[in-house]
Each structure stands twice: as structure tokens, then as C-alpha cells.
Amino acid sequence: MGELYDVIKTDVFSYALSKTGNKIDAEDITQDTFVQIYKYAKQYQSKGKPMAWIITIELNLIRRHYKLKSRTVNLDESFENMSDNSNFERGIINNAFLTHLLRTLSEEEREIIALHVVSGFKHREIANLLNKPLSTVLSKYNRAIKKLQLIVKEEK
Amino acid sequence: MKGNLKKEIVNAFKEETPDLKSKIQKECENQIQYPAIQTKNNKSPVKWLKAVASVAACSVMFIGGLIVGYIAPKSQVVAQTETLVYLDVNPSIELSLDEDNRILSAEAINTDAQVILEGLELDGVGMITGLNAIVGSMYFNGYLSEENNSMLISVDTNDPNNTQNMLSHITEEVNEVFGKKDMKCSIIAQGVKVNEDLKRRAKERGISVGKMHLVDKMIDSMEELNQDDIIDLSKMSIKELNLIYSSKPNGGNAPNDELISGSVNMNVTPEQVLSAIKEHLSVSEVKDFRIAVLPSKIVGIGIVYSVTVTLEDSSVYKCEVDCKTGEVLSSEKLNIPPNGGPIDDGKHDDRQDQGPRL
Incomplete structure (x- = not known):
């Protein structure tokens, strides 16, 4: 498991971060994803696309995470979270460019960027994975890249 | 520019990726594993495949050890699947x-x-x-x-x-x-x-x-x-x-x-189908309305409702309605003999009908 973690930790974390836009949630989802991979590794049916299998597991966890969150979070809990220093520190994103990226791009754009740029999925594979037309994936990707180019330009 | 940008994106995510290895390993130790689904192994040497395979192999050893050391002695009294x-x-x-x-x-x-x-x-x-x-x-x-x-x-x-x-x-x-x-x-x-x-x-x-x-x-x-x-x-x-x-x-x-x-909750309800047909045929009332699902249309365009409608003037129409969108895909007027005999459902062009223009 340690070996697998070293190889794909950035892929799994960046996808979770792109979907949630929140570092604490992304960490929790990353951890849960690896535990699920370990738990169901024997059920993996090799189709030569293990990363697609892993992302599917992660996506299910993200959906469940949202669902649980929408049911359980109330104002008191939110306040508790804010006053919890350890969580607060865990949640800070140090990289300024990444902070801009998360703020500027939509969830879908971030998702496509993470899958293509970080994990190396082809656009067609992303379209299949997310059940979206290839043209949508391409246009969102190009739009996201343009936005990011602008950020880089402004930073300089 | 694009190449540098991609590098910057990857580095940004890498920089923020936390080290959760020990936490995960600890959590995994407490987990049970589920049995494998037997499959043929395709050959595709990707970095992830190797890694997943190694985890699967470890699982096999782990489960194997479990069976030999713990479950097997107890299995002499294993219950039968009924x-x-x-x-x-x-x-x-x-x-x-x-x-x-x-x-x-x-x-x-x-x-x-x-x-x-x-x-x-x-x-x-x-x-x-x-x-x-x-x-x-x-x-x-x-x-x-x-x-x-x-x-x-x-x-x-x-x-x-x-x-x-x-x-x-x-x-x-x-x-x-x-x-x-x-x-x-x-x-x-x-x-x-x-x-x-x-x-x-x-x-x-x-x-x-x-x-x-x-x-x-x-x-x-x-x-x-x-x-x-x-x-x-x-x-x-x-x-x-x-x-x-x-x-x-x-x-x-x-x-x-x-x-x-029970009955399936359809995307388009029968009431919506009737309303779409009324609008399509430009009528406000119908005498009779029967709906069925046409499985013969599953290939290509999805499931279609076959609807037979009798209008106030006793003319009968056969329509096809898209189950998902409620759109009326086609309609044809059926020839019914004046004595109310069997319906002739031979297809013909709507445009030749005397009924409402479709």
C-alpha cells in the first residue's frame, strides 16, 4: 500500500481538492480512497485502467461526503470547525498559484485540469469517466487554461 | 507557455499533497478485505497497474494467511449456502x-x-x-x-x-x-x-x-x-x-x-403524455386514451410510449411519445370502418388525413 501511495498520492489528492476546493475535505477523501483501494483491491477487474477505477472509487466517496455534509452540518458545527485551530491550520493552502486556481476555476474546470494535467488522462478518457461529451471537456479545459494563463501573467 | 503552465499546476498540487501514508497504513490494518471477482488479466503495463497489482498480491497473501491460520480450523463446521x-x-x-x-x-x-x-x-x-x-x-x-x-x-x-x-x-x-x-x-x-x-x-x-x-x-x-x-x-x-x-x-x-x-415512476407521466398529444393534435378533449411501452424501439432512440387516442369525433390516432422528453415523435390516423369494425392500422401519410393537421 505504501508503494501505491507514493505513486498516486498527488493524483488522488489533487482530484479530491479540485472537486471540494477544500484542503481538509480533500485530505479526508484521499485517506478514505486509499483505505477503499486496500479493502477492494482483490475485486479490481483489470481492464488496463486502474486509475479510472481509483477515480471512480474516489468520486463515489466525494458524492457521499457531500451528501453526509449537507445532512449533518449545522451552524453550531460550522462554528466549532472554525474555532478548531488544528483543522484551520490543516486547511491553509500555502501555494499562492494553487489558491488562485481553486478560486478562479469552476469545479468542473478544476476537475478536468486535475485529471488531464496531473493524472495524465486523455480528454476522451475524461469524457468517458465523467459521462460528458468530448466537446464539453475540451472547451472547459481550454477555458480553464486561458484563465490560468491570465493568472500567471498577472502574477508576473 | 502551456508546457510551463502545466508544470506549475503539477508542482502546485504536489507541494500541497499531505503525507498521509502512516495514517492510511494504520487504517488499513483495521480493515477487512472483500473477496475477489475472478477476471482475466489484460496486459497493460502502466505505473498504476503495477502498483494496484502489488496491493492485490499482498491482499491474496494476507487472505491466504488468514484462511490457513484462522478460518480453516473453524471451517469444519461451515454452514452451507441454501x-x-x-x-x-x-x-x-x-x-x-x-x-x-x-x-x-x-x-x-x-x-x-x-x-x-x-x-x-x-x-x-x-x-x-x-x-x-x-x-x-x-x-x-x-x-x-x-x-x-x-x-x-x-x-x-x-x-x-x-x-x-x-x-x-x-x-x-x-x-x-x-x-x-x-x-x-x-x-x-x-x-x-x-x-x-x-x-x-x-x-x-x-x-x-x-x-x-x-x-x-x-x-x-x-x-x-x-x-x-x-x-x-x-x-x-x-x-x-x-x-x-x-x-x-x-x-x-x-x-x-x-x-x-408496484409501478415504475416514469420520467414523463401519463398525464404529461396526454397533454403533449392534445397539444400535438390541437384538441382539448379526448374520448379514450391508452398507453403502452414499445420495446421494439429500444434500439437507437430509446424507449417510446405507444399511445392510442380516440378523439371526440371518434377518429383514432396512434402516436409515439419519447419516454424521456415527452416529445410526440410521430402520429398517424387509423382507418376505422364506419360500422366500428376492426381497426386498420396500416401506416399511411399523416398529410393525407382528414383529421387535425399534425
């Missing part, structure tokens, strides 16, 4: 039951089902309790809802006389769980004899044996379908299959090992 129950929504789950209907094992047949079974300790639990937990988890995880209320239940039991009893027992229980959520469930419950051929064909199509058996039955019993439709039917959701199969006329002679209850 009944297999397959639950299909999209998550597909296989339950093995002993003669007292206690769950010996619950197996996820697809990834969605892994989510459903996660955290459920079902071994040794009574079937009713287990069903409650599973259906509750399907609802909680969004796989069952007001819109998606279809379930396929397939039972393979060693005692064929018990099949009908099991089917009604399980159906009743699932309906009760749905009732608690103020929802109505549409269920196809069927007896199935699982053999190697059925398993192989189901595996080839990546579906459960229950769904494969239903598809086979549909092809055998519905003259509109033939072997060429297997691929399309296999890809359909349980809701779509249910919609088609429950519209099948059986003359009140349902097989003994089959139980159909």
Missing part, C-alpha cells in the same frame, strides 16, 4: 443465505455496490435485518429515490418449492422499507437457476446473473425482441427494463417464479 439472493438497482449485490435465512456473505458485484456495503456488518445477520440495512444504504447513498424506484430481486434456492415463498417474503420486506420512506417501490422478483453458462454470459456483459436472466426472459417472452437486442437490453437500467417488461401482456398468467409489484 439460497442466493441477487439485488439489482444499479448497485448489484449477492447475498448467500443459510437454511435459516441468515446471511453467510454479502458480495459487491460492482463498484457502486461497494459503497452500499461499506460499513455494513452483515455476516450472520438475519435476511430481513440485512435487507433493511442494504435498502436503507441504497436510499441513503442516492441509488434509490422517488424517481429511481425500481429493483430487481432474483432468488436461486436449493429448494425450488420455496422460491415463490422467498420471492413474496423479500418483496414484502423491501416494500415495507420503502413504505417507511413514504415511497413506493417497483419490483420484479424472479426465480433463477444459476449455472455456469448464465454466469459466463453475465460476466461477459458486466452485469449480474439476475439481470442476465431477466434479459433472457424478455427476449424469450416478448415477440418484439430478439437476440440482437441483448446488447442494448444489457446496457439498460433496471428501471428501463422494468418499464418494458412490466408492460408485457401476459394475460394474467405470470410464471410461478415471478412476482411483479
